[in-house]
Amino acid sequence: MTRELWKGNEAIAEAAVRAGLEAYFGYPITPQTEVLEYLSRRMPELGRTFLQAESELGAINMVYGAACAGVRVMSTSSSPGVSLMMEGLSYIAGTEIPAVLVNVMRGGPGLGNIAPSQADYSHAVHGGGHGDYFPIVLAPASVQEAIDLTVLSFDLAEKYRSICMIILDGSIGQMMEPIQMPEMKPIQRKDWEWATNGKMGKRERRILTSIYLDPYAEEVTNLRLLERWKHIQQDEVRYKEYFLDDAEFVVIGFGTAGRVALSAVRAARAQGIKVGLLRPVTVSPFPHKVIDELVQRVQGLLVVEMNTGQMLEDVRLSVKGRVPVEFYGRLGGVVPFPDEVLSEIQRVASSRLSLEVNPREEWFERMMAH
Amino acid sequence: MVTTAPNNLVYERPEGFTDTPTHYCPGCTHGVAHRLVAEVLEEMGVLDKTIGVAPVGCAVFAYNYFETDFVEAPHGRAPAMATGIKRVMPERVVFTYQGDGDLASIGMGEIVHAAARGENITVIFINNANYGMTGGQMAPTTLPGMKTTSSPNGRDVETQGYPIRVSEMLSTLDGAGYVVRRSLHDPKNIRLAKKAIRIAFETQIRGLGFSLVELLSTCPVNWNMKPVDALKFVEEKMVPYFPLGDYKLSAGAAQIKI
Amino acid sequence: MPAKGWIEVSDLYCKGCELCISACPQEVMELDMSRLTPKGYHPAHIFTDGCTGCAICAIVCPDAAITVYREVTKAVPTAA
CATH class of the missing domain: 3.40.50.970 (Thiamin diphosphate (ThDP)-binding fold, Pyr/PP domains)
Incomplete structure (x- = not known):
């Protein structure tokens, strides 16, 4: 056809x-x-x-x-x-x-x-x-x-x-x-x-x-x-997985943010960073189960959204504090560029992540510092 | 119409009515309006293909009383819901039954545009000058000076505005085929109201556009009156402010003979 | 000679609102103070001769509680 x-x-x-x-x-x-x-x-x-x-x-x-x-x-x-x-x-x-x-x-x-x-x-x-x-x-x-x-x-x-x-x-x-x-x-x-x-x-x-x-x-x-x-x-839970098999870090994003993140993940892979992408297709029902499984084998998650971290809360519910969760968001109608998400992937992959921090607050500090 | 009455029967509860007693207060003319609609639908033989749309307000439970399919709309949205039903099933008979708070306040947008579009639906509009269900607050139809629980010193038009004459307003719209005001305060007017309801449904069935029958109605409990006195209030106070009459009688609707 | 009529008032539906009583042209109706309906209303009834079966009571009844009969002698007009 x-x-x-x-x-x-x-x-x-x-x-x-x-x-x-x-x-x-x-x-x-x-x-x-x-x-x-x-x-x-x-x-x-x-x-x-x-x-x-x-x-x-x-x-x-x-x-x-x-x-x-x-x-x-x-x-x-x-x-x-x-x-x-x-x-x-x-x-x-x-x-x-x-x-x-x-x-x-x-x-x-x-x-x-x-x-x-x-x-x-x-x-x-x-x-x-x-x-x-x-x-x-x-x-x-x-x-x-x-x-x-x-x-x-x-x-x-x-x-x-x-x-x-x-x-x-x-x-x-x-x-x-x-x-x-x-x-x-x-x-x-x-x-x-x-x-x-x-x-x-x-x-x-x-x-x-x-x-x-x-x-x-x-x-x-x-x-x-x-x-x-x-x-x-x-x-009825539906999602798309990209490069998850050997991923040490996973980006989670839906819709356009997930699509932009995929470009960034591909670029990061080209640099040798073992990162994958989970893109929820049904955001409700939310793919809690797959995140629960990922948490058991990855070092950290990066949630990317075009809001202040609304899906982030659902991700954190699945993670239950077991691995560090980081967040990157753009707001108000601003679409993130793949380079921005790539920088975030590089930051997450290269820094000591903590379970103690609030990902939204950390992101907010970084946003305000710019 | 003249007929011989077998078994001596002159009048009985219409088949269009279910066996459920209404929840309306004693003497409330909502019941009369319901009965007339049930009689008309039965006489026209269209109970089987009618879908009613109940409002929010005293008539919220209207769906319990008619031998037809029924849906229950959000407050004021009955004309929109009826539009959705009628547009996908144009061969069915669709009517809304709405009070003055529902239709003339929160649902003003929906009713005006349903009329403007000439939706082939019939609207039974109960004007009893107050919000009955919530306990007698001021409505868009509350008369100047009339006391309600939210205009305790009487409606002050300087601060609370003037009543809305719905039939007059809708009659200016080209999509309206039949818009009339009747009253339920005495047997003669009840007969005229029934005839108007019949013409309104005939207007719909003939595809002549939007039809609305405004019925001046009582609210004895919230008006603090005996039912009989409430009828007098309608005749003496409401009819002068809301004159009875045919406000829109399109050429097609004028042809309807019953 | 006026037609002879009679009515039945349903205890299930009648709420004792008295609209039929005030509308009755023959003034032959009243509330039956000796009885209560299951809902606790005194129902309307005919207390004396004179009902013509005109059905005015049924026309004003908000609860469709009244069935009206009339002795059949010839063709009669039905209720509105």
């Missing part, structure tokens, strides 16, 4: 179409808008639903409605817009219905800027909306991976009646890369046993709601969500 040059945002849109996207609701926001624009042309030509909503609040609740009807539905946005969507996302989680949401992250907080950022990691991975729920969160590092994960996201969302979020940043959204598109799947609207699509003389009426007025019933619901999450943790 031929490879074509596609822009990340448009590639995600087309991948969703080919995965059977029946309805899209969105609102313009940079650096995500090409998804909306692309689908405004593509969906109507296929006789599918496209609607530009009045706000992200409107968009996510349209997604909520269409998801209740049992169709494959998606919205996309960027950080400030995703904040607005968190209300609806919590309701979708509480109603236990599948929906896909893509966040092309930008610098923040507040209006921030439109440059590539990973500052919404905690927002995505650790909830974001109110209440006890666990979203599946996927983090692509290339346009091809964004395509593959978009297709996967619908399957995961439906399999677990869960939210599936894809977090990427503007650099992947805006970048053009040679990719291979999946085959076009025909729309196959499933007759879900939970969908509120009208009784049509075939069944009793159905109700979809996130309200459980009786605390014991809500507790049962929370436990059901947690039980489902345990299955997801068991079966």
Whole structure:
């Protein structure tokens, strides 16, 4: 099959179409808008639903409605817009219905800027909306991976009646890369046993709601969500390994930071430094187990992120103080260069690392010294 | 409509209603509005293909009372949710049932844009001049001078602004096919309200755009009134501020004869 | 001679709000103070002759608690 040059945002849109996207609701926001624009042309030509909503609040609740009807539905946005969507996302989680949401992250907080950022990691991975729920969160590092994960996201969302979020940043959204598109799947609207699509003389009426007025019933619901999450943790962890077999040091980074780190790791390898890279693809569920295994045979870890160390906390949870963890981050929409990460790898490989230091504080001191 | 009544039956609880007693306070006209919607859906024979969208507010449990599929929206977002449902299942009948806090305050964006887009949905809008569920706070529809738990000295329009006349406002939008205000304060007006609800659903089924029936309704408990006195309050105080009438009757909707 | 009607008020649904009582054109309804529903309300009932089966009580009832009957002599208009 031929490879074509596609822009990340448009590639995600087309991948969703080919995965059977029946309805899209969105609102313009940079650096995500090409998804909306692309689908405004593509969906109507296929006789599918496209609607530009009045706000992200409107968009996510349209997604909520269409998801209740049992169709494959998606919205996309960027950080400030995703904040607005968190209300609806919590309701979708509480109603236990599948929906896909893509966040092309930008610098923040507040209006921030439109440059590539990973500052919404905690927002995505650790909830974001109110209440006890666990979203599946996927983090692509290339346009091809964004395509593959978009297709996967619908399957995961439906399999677990869960939210599936894809977090990427503007650099992947805006970048053009040679990719291979999946085959076009025909729309196959499933007759879900939970969908509120009208009784049509075939069944009793159905109700979809996130309200459980009786605390014991809500507790049962929370436990059901947690039980489902345990299955997801068991079966759906995905990550990429690079040069880990003989690695003495391991860099951990997701998305664009992981991609930049890979260049640095290759350069370090060329200099004879035994370093590898672990790039989580599912940042939720987080690959705790593989980190636990790595900790038993490496001398130290370096976490690289485009935020102040949000995933760092999850890494430290896996490490449990057994090996030193170091951190390097760039903030506010600044993307680290491979040289910067290489310097960090060299520093980590050549210095006496301590278990006692707080990696974020040490990094902060170094940042402020510059 | 004239029919012979077998078994002498003149009126019975509609089949569109479930057997569940409502949670509404005694004498609250939410129940009347519910009953009229259930009667209309039953008479139109569309219970089987209807999906209702419940709001947040007193009608949050509306999904318990109708013999149709139902979903429960976040506060104010029912029109957006209904849009999502209707767009992917245009052959179904979709309605929201919303109060004044839900629709005219927190959900103003959603309702205005659903109307502007001419969404083929029907909105039943209950205007009872206060937030009932949370215990009688000031709503966008609270009358000037009216005492509520959050306007204890009476709504002061200098600091708390003026009531919003939703039907008049939405009627300016080209996407609106049928927007009317009715009242539930006496048998005659209840009959007129039912007729309006029927026309609103017919508007939807014929694809004539957005339809909304605003119903002036009572809140006896939070108004500190007996149910009968609350009806008088609607007639004497609310109707003058919120005049009854057809605010938007599109050419298509005007053709509907029932 | 006016039509003769009668009603049944459901103890399950009636909340004793009195809207039917004030709406009844024949003024033949009142709360039955000798009885309580399972929820603890005095239900509405007809206390004297004169019901015509006009169904006004059912039209104003917020709880769809009232079933209305009328002696069939000819075609009758149904409730709104």
